[in-house]
Amino acid sequence: MLSRIAEAMFWIGRYVERAEATTRLLVEHHQLLVEDTRLDPTVGAEAMLGPLGLMPGGPGQPGHPEAEAPEEPVTPAALVRLVVGDTADPSTILGSVGAARENARTIREALPGDMFERMNATHLRLQAGISTVIPGIPLRGLLDELAVVTGIIEWQMPRDEGLVFVRLGSALERLDMTCRLLDIDHDGLWPQAGAATTLRAAGGLNPFLRTQRGLSGDQVEGFLVLDPTFPRSMLQCATRAERAVRQMATYVSPQRTSTLLRTVGILRAELEFASVDATPADLALLRERTREAAFVASDAVAAAFFRQAGTIVWSH
Amino acid sequence: MAEPQERGLIAGMRPWDEMIDARGGVRPGRERLVAALDDLGPEGLRARARLRDAHLSAQGITFTLSGRERPLPMDLVPRIVDAAEWQVIEAGVAQRIRALEMFLDDVYGAGEILRDHVIPRRLVTSSAHFHREAHGVRPANGVRIHVAGVDLVRDDEGTFRVLEDNLRCPSGVSYVLENRRTLSHVVPELFTGYRLRGVEEYPARLLGALLAAAPAGVAEPTVVVLTPGVHNSAHFEHAFLARRMGVELVEGRDLFCRDGVVRMRTTRGSEPVHVIYRRIDDDYLDPVHFRPDSVLGVPGILNAARAGAVTIANGVGNGVADDKAVYPYVPTIVRYYLGEEPVLPNVQTYDLRDPDVRAHVLPRLDGMVVKPVDGSGGYGIVVGSRASDEELAAAATAIEADPRQWIAQPIVALSTSPTLVDGGELAPRHLDLRPFAVNDGQRVWVLPGGLTRVALVEGSLVVNSSQGGGSKDTWVLDTGDDEPLPPLEPELVIDDPGPTFSAAQLRAAGEGRARVDQPLVHTERMRQQEEQQQQSGLGDAPC
Numbered sequence: 022m023l024s025r026i027a028e029a030m031f032w033i034g035r036y037v038e039r040a041e042a043t044t045r046l047l048v049e050h051h052q053l054l055v056e057d058t059r060l061d062p063t064v065g066a067e068a069m070l071g072p073l074g075l076m077p078g079g080p081g082q083p084g085h086p087e088a089e090a091p092e093e094p095v096t097p098a099a100l101v102r103l104v105v106g107d108t109a110d111p112s113t114i115l116g117s118v119g120a121a122r123e124n125a126r127t128i129r130e131a132l133p134g135d136m137f138e139r140m141n142a143t144h145l146r147l148q149a150g151i152s153t154v155i156p157g158i159p160l161r162g163l164l165d166e167l168a169v170v171t172g173i174i175e176w177q178m179p180r181d182e183g184l185v186f187v188r189l190g191s192a193l194e195r196l197d198m199t200c201r202l203l204d205i206d207h208d209g210l211w212p213q214a215g216a217a218t219t220l221r222a223a224g225g226l227n228p229f230l231r232t233q234r235g236l237s238g239d240q241v242e243g244f245l246v247l248d249p250t251f252p253r254s255m256l257q258c259a260t261r262a263e264r265a266v267r268q269m270a271t272y273v274s275p276q277r278t279s280t281l282l283r284t285v286g287i288l289r290a291e292l293e294f295a296s297v298d299a300t301p302a303d304l305a306l307l308r309e310r311t312r313e314a315a316f317v318a319s320d321a322v323a324a325a326f327f328r329q330a331g332t333i334v335w336s337h
Numbered sequence: 338m339a340e341p342q343e344r345g346l347i348a349g350m351r352p353w354d355e356m357i358d359a360r361g362g363v364r365p366g367r368e369r370l371v372a373a374l375d376d377l378g379p380e381g382l383r384a385r386a387r388l389r390d391a392h393l394s395a396q397g398i399t400f401t402l403s404g405r406e407r408p409l410p411m412d413l414v415p416r417i418v419d420a421a422e423w424q425v426i427e428a429g430v431a432q433r434i435r436a437l438e439m440f441l442d443d444v445y446g447a448g449e450i451l452r453d454h455v456i457p458r459r460l461v462t463s464s465a466h467f468h469r470e471a472h473g474v475r476p477a478n479g480v481r482i483h484v485a486g487v488d489l490v491r492d493d494e495g496t497f498r499v500l501e502d503n504l505r506c507p508s509g510v511s512y513v514l515e516n517r518r519t520l521s522h523v524v525p526e527l528f529t530g531y532r533l534r535g536v537e538e539y540p541a542r543l544l545g546a547l548l549a550a551a552p553a554g555v556a557e558p559t560v561v562v563l564t565p566g567v568h569n570s571a572h573f574e575h576a577f578l579a580r581r582m583g584v585e586l587v588e589g590r591d592l593f594c595r596d597g598v599v600r601m602r603t604t605r606g607s608e609p610v611h612v613i614y615r616r617i618d619d620d621y622l623d624p625v626h627f628r629p630d631s632v633l634g635v636p637g638i639l640n641a642a643r644a645g646a647v648t649i650a651n652g653v654g655n656g657v658a659d660d661k662a663v664y665p666y667v668p669t670i671v672r673y674y675l676g677e678e679p680v681l682p683n684v685q686t687y688d689l690r691d692p693d694v695r696a697h698v699l700p701r702l703d704g705m706v707v708k709p710v711d712g713s714g715g716y717g718i719v720v721g722s723r724a725s726d727e728e729l730a731a732a733a734t735a736i737e738a739d740p741r742q743w744i745a746q747p748i749v750a751l752s753t754s755p756t757l758v759d760g761g762e763l764a765p766r767h768l769d770l771r772p773f774a775v776n777d778g779q780r781v782w783v784l785p786g787g788l789t790r791v792a793l794v795e796g797s798l799v800v801n802s803s804q805g806g807g808s809k810d811t812w813v814l815d816t817g818d819d820e821p822l823p824p825l826e827p828e829l830v831i832d833d834p835g836p837t838f839s840a841a842q843l844r845a846a847g848e849g850r851a852r853v854d855q856p857l858v859h860t861e862r863m864r865q866q867e868e869q870q871q872q873s874g875l876g877d878a879p880c
Contacts, residue, residue, distance in 0.1 A: 032855050055525040056517060058532050059815070074852055097525070111854050120855065157522040158388055197853065214537045230583025234548075236541060319853045 022182040026131050028327040029124040030183045034190025036111065036121035037174075041167045042198035042223075043073065043114050047104045048160045049222040050205070054097045057211050065210065066100035072204035074112050075103050098153040105151050108144075114163070118144050121170075133177035139170055185268045189322060192262035196315040199223065199245055199255055200308055208238025216241045223253045242304050246311075247295055255311050259289040262318065273325065281321035288314035353495045353752040354765055355416060366814060367417055369530045374414065377526070379761030385413055386757060389523045398515045400802055401570045410807030411516050412756050413524055414763065416789045418770075420816040423534075423785065426497055426772055429681030430487045431781040432671060434774050437504060437658045439674040441481045445472050445654060455673050456666050463741055464663065465711045466505075466656020468619060470626045474643050474653065477552050478778035481652030483614070484543065485774045486510075486788075490684070491752035498684045498749065500769065501664060504655040506616050509788040509808075510539060510773045511574035514581075516810040534785035534813040539773070540581035542784075546777035547582075547612045550648045558611035560584045561601065563592070565617050565633045570803070575616050589617070594637030599647045612648045613638070619653055661710040661744045662688065684749055689740040698745045699736065702729045705745040706798075707736070720798055722748055751798055754809070756791055767792045769800050770811065786811035 046069070054065045070076040077095070095103070106113020111120045122140040129137045143166045151159045178184045202222055207215030216238050220226040228251050229244050230236070248254040263285045270278040291310060296303065351359070356367045363371050377385065393399075393408035400409050418426070443450050444461055451458045461467055486507025488500040517536050521528055544560065551558030564575035566588050579586035591601050592610065600607040615622060621631040623639040641647045657663065665686040668679045687698045687705075698705060702721045709717040719732045736743045753765035772787035789809040790800035800806040 035853075051525075052518065052521055055521040055528045056533070057535060058528065058530075112852050124855075155385075155388070155523065155525060157525075158392065193853075213535050217537060227580050227583070230540075230581065233583070234544075316851075316853055323856070 024327050026128045027182060027186045028323070029128045030131075030186040031190040031322065031327075032124045033121050034174075034187035034192075035194040036117040036124070037167060037170055038191040038194040039111075039198060040114055040117040040121065041164065041171075042195065042202070043104065043117065044160050044163050044167070045224060046073075046198075046202060046205075046222040047101065047114070048157055048164075049218050050207075051097055051101060051156055053207070053211060053214060053218045054100070057214050059213075060210055062097055063094040066095040066097055068205055068207075068210055069100060070095065070103060072201040073104065075106070075110075077103070101151065101153040101156045105147070105156075108148070115144075115147050118147055118163075131183065133179075134173060136170065136173045136177075139166070139173065143167070143170070182269075182272065185265050186326075189262055189265035189269070192258045192265065193315045193319050195253060195258045196255055196262070196311055199253055199258070200312045200315075203242055203245060203308060206238075208241065219245070225251055225253060239301050239304075242301070242308075243299065246304050246307055247292060247299065249293075255307070256289070256292040259285065259292050259311070259314075263289045266318075266322075269322075269326070277325045278321075281318055281325055284314050284318045284321055288318075351493060352750040352765075352767065353491055353493055355491070355752055355754040355768070357755070357765075366419055370415070370417065370527060373527045373529065374755075374763065377524070381761075382413060382757055382763075383761040385524050386761075389413060389519060392519055392523060396515070396519075397573070398512070398519070399573050401568065401572060402803055404568065409512055409802055410793060411512070411519060412791055412807055412809045413520070413527075414755055414757055415520060415527065415810040415812050416754050416768065416770075417812045417814065418786065420814050422497070423813045425680060426489065426770075427783045427785075429497070429499075429679070430485075430772050430774050430783050432675065432677065432680050433487060433499065433502065433667065434482055434485050434776055434781045436671040436674045437485075437502065437667070438480065438482055438776065440670050441652065441655060441658050442479070443674075444657060445474065450670070450673060453673075455669060456663070460662060460666075461657060464657045464660045466619065466654065466660055468626075468654035468657075470639060471652065471654030474639075475645070476550065476652055477645065477648050478550050480546070480550050480650075480776050480778045481655055482658075482774075482776055483546050483550060483650040483652075484510075485776070486771045487774065489681070489770045489772065490749050491768075491770075492684075493750045495752070497681055497770070499667070499681050500684055500749075501661065502659040502667070503771075504659040505618065505651060506571075507771070507773065508571040508574050508616070509771055509790075510784065511577040512808050513773070513784065513786060513788050513811070514539060515577075516808060520810040531812065532815040534815050536784060536786060539775075539784050540578065542775045542777075542782055543578065543614075544582040544584070546775045547614055547648075547650055549777040549779070550650055551611045552645050552648060555611050559601075559609060560612040560614065561587045561592075561610050563587055563589070563613050563615040563617055563635075565589075565621065569616070571616060578614070589631075589633045589635050592635045592638070594635060594641050597637075597641050597644045597646050599635065599638055599641050610647060612650060614650050619656065622649070622653065656711070661686075661708055662690075662741060664744070684746050687745045689736055689743050689745060695736065695740065699733050702732060702745070704748055706748055707732045707743055707745050710742055710744060716803070718799065720748065723796075723798075748798070751792075751800075754791070756793070756807075756809075758793075758795075764795070766795070767798050767800065768809065785813040 050069045054062055067076065104113060106115050108115055108119035110116040122144045125132055125137040125140050143163065147163065174187055178187070202219060207219045209215070211218065216236050217226055219241050220229050223245060225244065229241065233240055233244065244251065244254065246255045249256055251257060266278065266282050266285045270282055288311060292307065295307060356364055356371065358364050389411065390408065393411065398408060399406040440450065450456050451461060482504050484507060486503040486509065488503065489497045490500045491497050514536055547560045548558055560582065561584055562575055562579040564572060564586055566572070569575070576586055585601065587601055592599055593602070599610045599613065601610050617633055620627050621633045623634050623636060624631045625636045626639050638647065638649065639653060642649045642653070665683065665688055668683055671677060671679045687694050689695050689698065705721045707719040707721070719728060721729060751767040751769060753767050755763040756766035758764045768789050768791045770787055770789050773784045775782045789811045790802070790806045791809055792798060792800045793807045794805050
């Protein structure tokens, strides 16, 4: 498979996953802001923007590096506007949908059925705008549409190299998004409903309740990091990433994938063999390891497969 | 359409409105809500009502009526209960449940209240829900009323009164939780400026109470919710509670008794069950003791409970305490066991077994509500002010034939609240309130708010969902007495990320929140390519 196509596949996996996770998070976080007003809504809204890297004036955002305070307090409506965002910023929902669509456009012929058309239509609908007053309904609609895209990937893509790259992208992005979700610390900010919101944002409230007694922030973190069966837990994502990487390793010489394989394999092992009575400090450390490993692995996959030695880049 | 003509006592009564006072002003605490509704306007409200309907249908938040699933109509206008009002309700409901627990323990045990002639023995033994089979069943932590729903109405002076106690399978709590989520989803504007008591902790409280009720000596009790099945009107709620507690939803056929232990059939063989939150009536629970034709129940389950191997929640035979003929005695029961005055008054109720009382009541039926003592769901109720002469005569005949089966109460002009009606207008509709109480044996916890049911038909006083009733989200205002939460502290990034990666990699990742994105160089090159592709294709004109 052409490196260019593999790379687009990888990024489709990442951006579709990012759009989905961010959307789900926004729906639940916004609903919590509306329902539980014990916390200053500005503090509540900003709590989500920071971990998503969308804080006005924050790193990578307009206003940086002056690091001045945002001029206006972030209202729940402003939160929706900032997180839905625009096509230029791939950290936002619109940006990640747009980036997925852009990648799909470049490899349209290599994609199954009407996958590009689906993404294109979704992107267009999203560009037309989302109500910042009642965002829940259109955002849930968006989740449905993204589920269709995921369904096409899972059911129609040939079981070949392309799918392996999509899956790796999706697994790495999911690791990253689960880190960010836990960074928001809903439980610390909303002691009553926060922990449940974290789980809902991961689609995990019911799976959690079926396996655990009680509902505390520490338990939720343990679940999202270490649960062996929940599809968004870091352990599950690392396991899937490792499976994809082992598959990829058969395409090229062993040296090319050694960093990638080692990074992902060590992460999976650290998560799989973590102590059953991991303390909150242990979990925090595992989260940091996960964040770094996802970061390094993303770079390693590019080095191994996308940026190949001998590529001549002209500079003017 | 002609208005049903009001007659009798209610004609001159002006109901209490929860939002608008007698002079037409907005009651304190409701101003923001009224303003937010005004901003939406009839057009906006109609649009939101359509969103709500679509949402409720899609979410499958339904109840089943006559075999058809339908969404429980939820009004867009919430009902507000002030913090001070709520304190009274909370205290009154908890008090009542404590007293009724003691009453049940007594009548299924020593029977002191009967020996002291505080309650007529015949009244208890003639109750259809007094089960001798339950005599001597000692619940593990002394609790029989794990969950109660106490129906309250508000009279024309604004006083909350208890209309009835539901101590068997009170339903509706799932709609309390879903209503809050639906309302904040569909009309978030209404919440602006209000600080509300949350309702989300209910499933955890219920599970806590069920675990506390487990037979002694079981380290990790297994709790299940027992449903009659998918055709039951409250099946949505049964599934909801099982989901939100994270326990199995079982039907009778999933369970069996062996050697005095209740077990459930699973793919890995059978597993013992310790606490059964049953949403099946006593009559169907155990064909060994009750209806032998029941296919919903579990043969032998009552013997297992008596042997202390399993806890049945709510307790078997609770119906004797919420029998409508026992209801007039509840204030006496409160005084007898607790030595306290009831916090929440009853609605005046006539005991029709007394011929003198009958002589007083029967000529005045047009100002009374007549109810069968063991009915529920609003079936069989005759509202005198809206009944025809023939219906009143039929009721009188039925009472004379079997007075123990009926009670009569003067009509209470149920309070009203503005409610969205067809066309996007707001109009007053009558409501009641069903707070839910959970007893874990240590304390009786009352879910803030409860289910507000609203009679959607103009002037109607019957709020039951089976009779065209809807519901409202119920807001208990939070006084904010509890400490405000500390402001958000900036989160520390852990400095020691371990030795696995190179220093450069760590620096890159150490920011923590830096995004990994498709390299810009790449897209920059693509842009160049794009330009060149366009230029090189100039000669390739579409034909």
